[in-house]
Amino acid sequence: MLIEWKDKYRTGIAEVDHEHQELVALINALHEEAKKAAEADVEGFFGDLLAAISAHFALEERAMREAAYPEYSAHKRDHEKLLDDLRDIMDLTEEAGAPQADALGAAIDAWFTTHFATFDARLHAMPIARR
Ligand SMILES: [Fe+2]
Ligand SMILES: [Fe+2]
Structure with missing residues (x-):
């Protein structure tokens, strides 16, 4: 598994936490697929991942606005x-x-775990988090 879900990623916003867990599962699946090389449907996975990430960012950005x-x-x-x-x-x-697979793994892991643990973790401070 490339990314392991950790409690410190929790933002306290139910929708955001749910989507983060889904994204982690999707990224892990993409990474597994990429390691299989030849028969990998990596492009399909990238499409799914980009769509899921874009939708997720839209949710967070709307909540922040x-x-x-x-x-x-x-x-x-x-x-x-x-x-x-x-x-x-x-x-x-x-x-x-x-x-x-390696470039993907390194970039996603570093970026996501960092973003989850910093920017997203700080979403706690938003009024919406107290719902
Ligand atoms: Fe996020
Ligand atoms: Fe974010």
Whole structure:
């Protein structure tokens, strides 16, 4: 397993925590698929992952806007960086004609575990978190 869910990732916002757990499962599945090389449906997985991540970011960004959350801009920038990184890895995969399991694993793991544990963990401070 590439990413293991940890309690410290919990934001206290039920929808966000639920989606984070789904994203972790999806990323782990994509990583497993990428390791299988030839027969891997990595592009299909990338499509699913990008869609799930984009929808998830939209949810967080909407909640932050509604709460007039002061860290909104910085948080959104970090989301955009992940999407850029993911697209870069998709391009790498396409150019190489093979899944880049290591690059994918390293980037996603570092970015996600960091983003979860910092920006997302701080969502606790939002009024919406107290619902
Ligand atoms: Fe998130
Ligand atoms: Fe986030």
